[in-house]
Amino acid sequence: MRTAYSVETVRAAERALMARLPEGALMQRAAAGLAAACADLLGRVYGSRVVLLVGSGDNGGDALYAGARLARRGAGVTAVPLAPERAHGGGLGALRRAGGTVVAPDAAEELVARADLVVDGITGIGGKGGLRPDAERLAGVVARSGAAVVAVDLPSGVDADTGEVRGAALRADLTVTFGAYKPGLLVDPAREYAGVVRFVDIGLEPPAADAELEALQHADVARLLPVPAAESDKYRRGVVGIAAGSARYPGAAVLAVSGALRGGAGAVRYVGPAGDAVLARFPETLVSDTGPAKAGRVQAWVVGPGAGDDAATVAEVLEADVPVLLDADGLRLAERDAVRRRTAPTLMTPHAGEAAALLGVRREEVEAARLAAARELAAVYRATVLLKGSTTLVAGTGSGPVRVNATGTPWLATAGSGDVLSGLAGSLLAAGLGAVDAGSAAAYLHGLAGRFAADGAPAGAHDVASLIPEAWRDVRD
Incomplete structure (x- = not known):
């Protein structure tokens, strides 16, 4: 598991x-790791042209010491201190x-334009806001140069704690943290500026309890994934209820069921007007037309995908004393107080x-501050929130770290993909996972399945659903 820490926590661990x-x-440990990463990226150090963009903090010192190591190996290294009187x-x-x-x-533009490698040591993890005008001008030259860019600890101009980018920032091909x-x-939009992230262990030991973010790995x-025991039957494995679809959007019900059937629960109950469409595609589904309360026992509900204006069904599901996943129209139709009072x-x-x-x-405000938005929603609704996007965030109701997932692909931005994710996560809830774990595991598997389905080409939501078992096996094996 990758864990991310706030600037304050990192600073405290550094002081200790x-x-x-x-x-x-x-600093020498950091410089050694940075120089090694730069050498790997260059391939051939001797004779290469390296420009160091140096700020006044420790990141500038790291860049200078790393540059000295590259110079001793035959690279032509030039430093550009943006504040010469405060350089290390x-x-x-x-x-x-x-x-x-x-x-x-003032003399750096031509050097940057001809550089093979530019090392961004302008601002450190304590930087706030975008680049200052002199740094912004050089960042523009770097972007036009075609040189490879290595950021020291964090790309300059992005916020280390929030992932926000409030002004001009420098884009890196590689960030050495x-x-x-x-x-x-780990969080967009800043993650897009970091490129590939290479971790260098310098001996820090921040307390695990102070982590701000967690990124799950295969192991x-x-x-987390449920495994049936020898004595399991379909009911002991959990039953997930799907209240979704409408006369206008029957496909949402089919896709939510497709995700649920591949999510680990033993059975799927469907309630709604798209029963014929669901049975035609998935005859193993238990279909009911009597409403959620009379459909039979379930261990979790999914409500909302393609529901149209069926507020009554959403309200009925929210009264159930089992875990509930709210998606799509369900989010619009659910009353805030009904969500908040759930136990x-x-x-x-x-x-x-x-x-x-x-x-x-505005949507732009959420996209610019995704971490803050996920946390605020979780607090306002007293619910776990899975904020979908290029990096999916899962924020719980407590004070624990937010989970972040980046297994997906832009090809997942397709109609019905979210319905598949909802069914998958709901099935994991019914199988016994907590809300944070179910959301995190579902996002991870869904992202992998999306990668497998697309493989560099467009893929539909049904393709993603069909490859969830392959993603599951990839994780387990």
């Missing part, structure tokens, strides 16, 4: 470690002794537009 190490040792003195001295040069920002992941490296998801778990699965409507803000 530096108190036990000789002066400058921590020891790093500047080391670079000059190794044969590197230092130039003023030290000691701990930062939330901005973590494998431990059983509730999992809400909005995309950015739906989240914006629930919060009463």
